Amino acid sequence: MTLDALLSALGPQVVQPGHAADRSYLTDWALREAVAPLAVLRPSSTREVAQALEICLAHEVPVVPQGGRTGMVGGAAPLADGVVICLDRMDATPEIDVAARTARVQAGVTLSALQRAAQAQGLMFPVDLGARNACQIGGMISTNVRGMRAFRDGAMRENVLGIEAVLPDGLVLNAMNGTFKNNMGYDLKQLFIGAEGTLGVVTGAVLQLRPVSPARVTALLRVRDLTDAQSVLEVLQSRLRGLSICEVMWPDYYHFACGFRGFDPLPVNGCADGLTLLIEAEGVEETPMRVALQAALELLFDKEWITDGAISQTSRQTEEFWALREAHEGIPQAFASVASFNVSLPVEGGDAAISGLIAALGEAFPPLRCLWFGHLGDMKLQLGVVNVSGSPIGAEDVIRIKDIVLSGVQEAGGSLVVEQGGETVDYVPRRIRSEAEHALNRSLRRVFDPKGIMNPGRLF
Numbered sequence: 001m002t003l004d005a006l007l008s009a010l011g012p013q014v015v016q017p018g019h020a021a022d023r024s025y026l027t028d029w030a031l032r033e034a035v036a037p038l039a040v041l042r043p044s045s046t047r048e049v050a051q052a053l054e055i056c057l058a059h060e061v062p063v064v065p066q067g068g069r070t071g072m073v074g075g076a077a078p079l080a081d082g083v084v085i086c087l088d089r090m091d092a093t094p095e096i097d098v099a100a101r102t103a104r105v106q107a108g109v110t111l112s113a114l115q116r117a118a119q120a121q122g123l124m125f126p127v128d129l130g131a132r133n134a135c136q137i138g139g140m141i142s143t144n145v146r147g148m149r150a151f152r153d154g155a156m157r158e159n160v161l162g163i164e165a166v167l168p169d170g171l172v173l174n175a176m177n178g179t180f181k182n183n184m185g186y187d188l189k190q191l192f193i194g195a196e197g198t199l200g201v202v203t204g205a206v207l208q209l210r211p212v213s214p215a216r217v218t219a220l221l222r223v224r225d226l227t228d229a230q231s232v233l234e235v236l237q238s239r240l241r242g243l244s245i246c247e248v249m250w251p252d253y254y255h256f257a258c259g260f261r262g263f264d265p266l267p268v269n270g271c272a273d274g275l276t277l278l279i280e281a282e283g284v285e286e287t288p289m290r291v292a293l294q295a296a297l298e299l300l301f302d303k304e305w306i307t308d309g310a311i312s313q314t315s316r317q318t319e320e321f322w323a324l325r326e327a328h329e330g331i332p333q334a335f336a337s338v339a340s341f342n343v344s345l346p347v348e349g350g351d352a353a354i355s356g357l358i359a360a361l362g363e364a365f366p367p368l369r370c371l372w373f374g375h376l377g378d379m380k381l382q383l384g385v386v387n388v389s390g391s392p393i394g395a396e397d398v399i400r401i402k403d404i405v406l407s408g409v410q411e412a413g414g415s416l417v418v419e420q421g422g423e424t425v426d427y428v429p430r431r432i433r434s435e436a437e438h439a440l441n442r443s444l445r446r447v448f449d450p451k452g453i454m455n456p457g458r459l460f
Ligand SMILES: Cc1cc2nc3c(=O)[nH]c(=O)nc-3n(C[C@H](O)[C@H](O)[C@H](O)COP(=O)(O)OP(=O)(O)OC[C@H]3O[C@@H](n4cnc5c(N)ncnc54)[C@H](O)[C@@H]3O)c2cc1C
Pocket: 029, 064, 065, 066, 067, 068, 069, 070, 071, 072, 074, 075, 076, 087, 107, 128, 129, 130, 131, 134, 135, 136, 137, 138, 139, 140, 141, 142, 143, 144, 145, 146, 147, 148, 196, 197, 198, 200, 201, 202, 203, 328, 329, 455, 458
């Protein structure tokens, strides 16, 4: 009945029965088991999104908004009794306002399409991540992506000026404000940032752009531990004004990345197998940046805060350094199963928390390995727990793994996002947040979505 109503309102160009839809809409980056929903909708306008939501609400059918399906915790995975609304046809060329340094985009525009449009005008969007060719602005907003420059330029939350979203009853919320300050009431757009599609469907945004830096220098550095890594970051931040990237890879991740890519630009040279940092500075002229970086590295060697390092000499070498950091795209193919966690840890105690988790998981499940990597500047890390024995991790073990990770992160005073849905969905936020915070979140969700049709079972 829902399918008939959707088809008669929106037509077959927008509505495909789930069983007939392209398989790519039924699974995601992590290659989770494909699930056929009632229908996959691919609207081409905000009006069509509104029509679709009105029908879904009338039939009380769950709705899963979908972007590029690169989210690592399965928030866009279809529900068998629900409808997927994928924004991939809402991808008109971004409108760049050079004077205001802003971009007006539809939610289905990919990050790389936005980057190209901005670059053509001498501008750039500062939030960047390895999934750039697939992830969409709507998905990036809904997951509040931090990206690699967040410690300098902020996450999505700091770079979204305005939003257009459709609420579950079809009401279009137009908050496409291009100004930096707007205190006319609550800043509603902020609620949609990081909401994982639980409050409505984001259909457009106004984003802040910055001038492009024409020159960059890139290096790979080896440090003993996280404490030394933080000291290195401090020195580089004070000596390299254009420092924009500081990524960290733990040994198991680094070795996986080298094996996956087939090269190792910074082999372990007899000393302890420490952490590897990818750093990059951006600026107007390359030569002074190289000189400043070289001087900073000499100081860091003298202080024994780095044990090895290589400054890229060619664009090919720069690509290789980056390819290691972005090798995590190969994790789902390389291992029979992976449990993914987005972990934020405090600087103080972060090292001990990570070593503790590696030890605890290794002891509880000997064939498991922890692939840790992420953004050093704000300690927003990714953990892939993989089974090196080649067999999938069983459902019960996944729950135990989540429990161990959650306890470790909680003890360290951090926070995390785990696989969306299933039995742990409510349990994780309950343990991380205070009861009052959790209750207020629930009440707020009901204000937007009293019937609970938006991405049920996700977030909390
Ligand atoms: C190779 C790779 C690198 C990554 N690097 C980083 C990184 O550096 N930093 C970081 O923070 N994250 C990173 N991620 C994860 C990141 O969260 C996602 O890549 C991205 O934000 C999700 O965008 P998407 O369009 O693929 O959204 P999807 O995966 O399709 O959806 C993600 C969530 O948003 C919701 N959603 C999607 N579109 C909309 C919409 N229009 N309206 C409302 N809700 C919507 C979905 O329901 C789901 O809950 C990486 C992922 C990959 C695969």
